[in-house]
Amino acid sequence: MELTLWTYEGPPHVGAMRIAASMKGVHYVLHAPQGDTYADLLFTMIERRGERPPVTYTTFQARDLGGDTAELVKSHISEAVDRFKPDALLVGESCTAELIQDQPGSLAHGMGLNLPIVSLELPAYSKKENWGASETFYQLVRTLLKDTLKEDNEHDPTAWKTEERHPRVNLLGPSLLGFRCRDDVLEIQKLLNEHNIDVNASAPLGASPADLLNLPKADINVCLYPEIAESTCTWLERNLGMPFSKKIPIGVNATQEFLEEIHDLLGMAPPNQNLLVQKSRLTWYSKSVDSNYLTGKRVFIFGDGTHSIAAAKIAKEELGFKVVGIGTYSREMARAVRATAKEFGLEALISNDYLEVEAAITNAAPELVLGTQMERHSAKRLGIPCAVISTPMHVQDVPARYSPQMGWEGANVIFDDWVHPLMMGLEEHLIGMFRHDFEFVDGHQSHLGHQGAKQHQFDEPEENCFENLPKTDSSEIIPIWTPEGKAELAKIPFFVRGKVRRNTEKYALQTGCKSIDSETLFDAKAHFGA
Amino acid sequence: MGGSTLLKESGPREVFCGLTSIVWLHRRMPDAFFLVVGSRTCAHLIQSAAGVMIFAEPRFGTAILEEKDLAGLADAHEELDRVVKDLLRRRPEIRTLFLVGSCPSEVIKLDLGRVAERLNELLRGKVQVLNYSGSGIETTFTQGEDGALKALVPLMPITKSDQLLLVGTLANAVEDRLISLFNRLGIERVVSLPPRQSTELPAVGPGTKVLLAQPYLTDTARALKDKGAQILQAPFPLGIEGSRLWMEAAAKAFNINATLVSSTLDPLILRAHKAIEPFRTQLEGKRIFLLPESQIEIPLARFLHRECGMELIEVGVPYLNREMMQPELDLLPKGTRIMEGQHVENQLDRVREKQPDLVVCGMGLANPLEAEGISTKWSIELVFSPIHGIDQASDLAELFSRPLHRKALLNQNQLANA
Numbered sequence: 001m002e003l004t005l006w007t008y009e010g011p012p013h014v015g016a017m018r019i020a021a022s023m024k025g026v027h028y029v030l031h032a033p034q035g036d037t038y039a040d041l042l043f044t045m046i047e048r049r050g051e052r053p054p055v056t057y058t059t060f061q062a063r064d065l066g067g068d069t070a071e072l073v074k075s076h077i078s079e080a081v082d083r084f085k086p087d088a089l090l091v092g093e094s095c096t097a098e099l100i101q102d103q104p105g106s107l108a109h110g111m112g113l114n115l116p117i118v119s120l121e122l123p124a125y126s127k128k129e130n131w132g133a134s135e136t137f138y139q140l141v142r143t144l145l146k147d148t149l150k151e152d153n154e155h156d157p158t159a160w161k162t163e164e165r166h167p168r169v170n171l172l173g174p175s176l177l178g179f180r181c182r183d184d185v186l187e188i189q190k191l192l193n194e195h196n197i198d199v200n201a202s203a204p205l206g207a208s209p210a211d212l213l214n215l216p217k218a219d220i221n222v223c224l225y226p227e228i229a230e231s232t233c234t235w236l237e238r239n240l241g242m243p244f245s246k247k248i249p250i251g252v253n254a255t256q257e258f259l260e261e262i263h264d265l266l267g268m269a270p271p272n273q274n275l276l277v278q279k280s281r282l283t284w285y286s287k288s289v290d291s292n293y294l295t296g297k298r299v300f301i302f303g304d305g306t307h308s309i310a311a312a313k314i315a316k317e318e319l320g321f322k323v324v325g326i327g328t329y330s331r332e333m334a335r336a337v338r339a340t341a342k343e344f345g346l347e348a349l350i351s352n353d354y355l356e357v358e359a360a361i362t363n364a365a366p367e368l369v370l371g372t373q374m375e376r377h378s379a380k381r382l383g384i385p386c387a388v389i390s391t392p393m394h395v396q397d398v399p400a401r402y403s404p405q406m407g408w409e410g411a412n413v414i415f416d417d418w419v420h421p422l423m424m425g426l427e428e429h430l431i432g433m434f435r436h437d438f439e440f441v442d443g444h445q446s447h448l449g450h451q452g453a454k455q456h457q458f459d460e461p462e463e464n465c466f467e468n469l470p471k472t473d474s475s476e477i478i479p480i481w482t483p484e485g486k487a488e489l490a491k492i493p494f495f496v497r498g499k500v501r502r503n504t505e506k507y508a509l510q511t512g513c514k515s516i517d518s519e520t521l522f523d524a525k526a527h528f529g530a
Numbered sequence: 531m532g533g534s535t536l537l538k539e540s541g542p543r544e545v546f547c548g549l550t551s552i553v554w555l556h557r558r559m560p561d562a563f564f565l566v567v568g569s570r571t572c573a574h575l576i577q578s579a580a581g582v583m584i585f586a587e588p589r590f591g592t593a594i595l596e597e598k599d600l601a602g603l604a605d606a607h608e609e610l611d612r613v614v615k616d617l618l619r620r621r622p623e624i625r626t627l628f629l630v631g632s633c634p635s636e637v638i639k640l641d642l643g644r645v646a647e648r649l650n651e652l653l654r655g656k657v658q659v660l661n662y663s664g665s666g667i668e669t670t671f672t673q674g675e676d677g678a679l680k681a682l683v684p685l686m687p688i689t690k691s692d693q694l695l696l697v698g699t700l701a702n703a704v705e706d707r708l709i710s711l712f713n714r715l716g717i718e719r720v721v722s723l724p725p726r727q728s729t730e731l732p733a734v735g736p737g738t739k740v741l742l743a744q745p746y747l748t749d750t751a752r753a754l755k756d757k758g759a760q761i762l763q764a765p766f767p768l769g770i771e772g773s774r775l776w777m778e779a780a781a782k783a784f785n786i787n788a789t790l791v792s793s794t795l796d797p798l799i800l801r802a803h804k805a806i807e808p809f810r811t812q813l814e815g816k817r818i819f820l821l822p823e824s825q826i827e828i829p830l831a832r833f834l835h836r837e838c839g840m841e842l843i844e845v846g847v848p849y850l851n852r853e854m855m856q857p858e859l860d861l862l863p864k865g866t867r868i869m870e871g872q873h874v875e876n877q878l879d880r881v882r883e884k885q886p887d888l889v890v891c892g893m894g895l896a897n898p899l900e901a902e903g904i905s906t907k908w909s910i911e912l913v914f915s916p917i918h919g920i921d922q923a924s925d926l927a928e929l930f931s932r933p934l935h936r937k938a939l940l941n942q943n944q945l946a947n948a
Contacts, residue, residue, distance in 0.1 A: 001596060035572075041579075041893040052898045
């Protein structure tokens with residue numbers, strides 16, 4: 001048993017729902033009790049969808065368990081097929097139904113229905129949402145394409161040359177409840193079109209089973225979200241010989257590498273380097289003098305694998321930040337995130353416990369947190385600016401405006417989304433500096449709200465700079481801060497104050513200081529170089 | 531009167547399970563913790579329904595069953611002991627721990643009663659451990675509260691003195707107001723279940739008269755009756771009329787002089803009628819369809835029809851307790867369609883066919899109906915909002931008039947899409 005107060009991912013059948021709801025003409029019959037229908041609100045509320053997810057729940061009750069739940073499954077299947085007339089049917093079970101072992105998939109196969117049926121086995125007690133989405137997408141593609149497989153899987157990704165047409169690619173992985181997928185697809189389509197590459201199909205988002213049947217008509221596959229599409233891409237490569245791209249086009253550098261990889265896979269001449277960089281404003285904005293204050297900003301990153309890895313690279317290479325922590329809740333992506341962390345000289349945090357993540361943030365004393373909606377809440381509590389870069393997300397992370405993460409425009413969006421909270425962070429600092437000036441109007445509130453502002457009021461340094469800091473081991477004798485030392489500490493910007501306090505105390509302990517005054521603080525600062 | 535048409539249907543349902551009531555129960559008793567013994571689905575459900583991110587550490591959690599728990603490789607009792615110890619170490623302020631059964635724990639027949647018993651021995655009174663089921667195979671939405679309250683009944687001390695016991699979670703401000711009104715009527719001793727601290731349970735006994743503040747507390751009412759309490763029959767305190775009849779039922783049971791009752795309540799009723807009038811004007815003649823979810827659909831329908839002049843197309847309820855609902859059913863117009871149970875597809879077909887002005891439904895259905903041009907009201911909002919009592923009647927009416935007002939406003943100001 002695992003004690004969970006909050007979970008980053010839902011159960012695997014919610015992943016299956018994401019695939020069904022993303023597509024057209026697919027219906028999902030889910031053997032599940034009535035409470036499981038809550039999952040509809042993820043789509044209608046968070047994604048603000050104007051249609052119900054295409055899911056029929058069998059909603060069996062305790063009194064059905066003594067009788068024939070298998071009949072119940074069959075009647076719901078035939079009713080769903082009659083009513084919704086899907087082109088493909090997914091059949092599966094949620095955690096409770098898994099225990100009663102009705103095997104709804106086999107039941108569906110035995111009903112003589114004239115449509116493709118995918119029987120989903122998603123172990124609810126060991127797997128989670130993204131795995132469920134990935135498995136569902138893979139099973140659906142496999143079911144639809146397995147009969148079309150030929151003995152030889154000869155596939156020529158450069159066939160477009162002889163056929164005298166534009167090269168064609170599939171965009172695989174975008175789904176509902178993914179992060180900004182709706183706009184990423186448009187941006188990548190636009191990006192590829194600029195290089196005379198056509199999009200054959202985009203799936204699962206917006207695709208029908210017929211579109212999946214057409215996947216082999218593309219020259220290569222573009223794996224946009226490995227969490228969802230890597231297993232499908234691997235299967236298509238192994239069975240149809242279609243190669244797939246591995247670079248994720250989030251950030252200016254990554255978009256460039258992505259284009260190079262695509263060109264290479266398609267046998268095209270490499271894209272003109274000089275033309276590429278100018279396509280995004282991020283590069284110039286980051287170089288502009290105004291961005292000087294971004295240098296070395298301490299940033300903590302947590303999210304799904306794809307977005308965390310991309311964020312770390314952008315933070316370091318394109319914005320000149322210092323990555324002080326990186327992690328993911330995704331076990332499937334743990335290896336990749338660990339490898340990235342190693343490049344940054346860090347140890348990755350692989351955890352599904354948001355309190356552990358919050359503790360890691362507190363310890364790393366970052367000036368900016370890039371995370372999921374949960375890290376936004378943690379950061380708010382800690383008074384640290386934050387931008388959301390990954391699911392799980394809140395309704396406010398599904399903006400009305402066009403705001404992709406991928407491609408050139410995605411890089412622009414990222415610059416704004418990450419830097420604006422920091423501007424506000426700087427503003428907080430200025431408010432602190434000027435709050436004693438007579439012109440200052442009291443009651444000014446920044447986005448951090450009451451709590452954030454309270455923690456770094458400068459007129460109450462004694463209490464406040466000791467708030468929200470990790471407790472030091474009580475066996476250690478902590479040097480005493482003199483009033484003068486405290487006053488000096490209070491002058492340090494709030495977002496690094498915790499770090500400075502701990503370093504100074506560490507230094508004082510090492511050097512045998514019993515009390516800390518401003519000199520000790522400056523000595524420590526010189527010693528640690530921060 | 532009282533000639534409602536009682537219908538039943540079955541099929542796919544779209545309702546929450548009993549776990550959802552933890553969302554308001556944990557707020558009512560801040561010293562209690564609700565530990566669901568279930569799956570990741572349970573954890574995901576509660577956090578999705580509650581939007582829990584605002585809490586640093588919420589007062590509810592899930593002990594998620596894993597493969598090894600099911601395969602019998604781990605002893606479920608030992609595992610729960612470990613999880614509970616871990617939890618109590620982290621949260622020493624917890625005084626009452628509810629172990630909440632779920633669909634998976636019911637199906638694998640995990641005996642949470644026995645677990646609670648053993649934990650109580652282990653913890654020796656430091657923390658009271660209780661259990662109930664919020665599983666979706668046995669309970670819907672608000673029934674979870676019934677289970678939790680019923681679990682508290684055996685712990686209630688015995689009293690012989692006369693008192694009024696209000697049962698069902700009310701917003702604190704509303705509860706204070708109702709108690710002060712009962713005091714004005716001369717009912718001195720008014721207590722509540724659930725209490726505001728789990729350790730401050732009210733007493734119960736032969737002198738106790740019970741008013742149910744919520745219509746979904748069947749099992750709790752029965753348990754209180756077994757303790758000698760008298761359950762007062764009345765409509766529920768929604769709207770002016772319902773609240774008045776509800777309070778009058780108590781007054782009558784305590785032999786309060788009718789003149790005192792009317793001199794106390796009449797001015798409030800007069801004021802409430804004035805307050806409700808602008809909303810009544812907007813709602814009058816409008817047609818409403820209530821989908822089953824919270825179990826307060828019938829009292830709401832009674833209020834919306836009799837005090838706001840709305841036409842009732844269909845009133846859905848997850849289940850119908852005839853005895854408890856009789857005072858409400860008596861007030862409904864002849865021929866009101868009461869639909870017990872659900873076939874969500876067929877019911878939505880009827881919604882589309884009837885084109886009501888307003889539909890009361892769950893969060894999963896609201897936006898899809900809005901997208902079809904049908905205004906909606908979330909039923910979950912009605913279990914969170916302070917809507918009980920005479921003074922809240924206009925607020926309750928406002929909740930229903932707002933979507934209509936908004937639709938009119940947008941239609942007036944936006945260029946027609948067509």
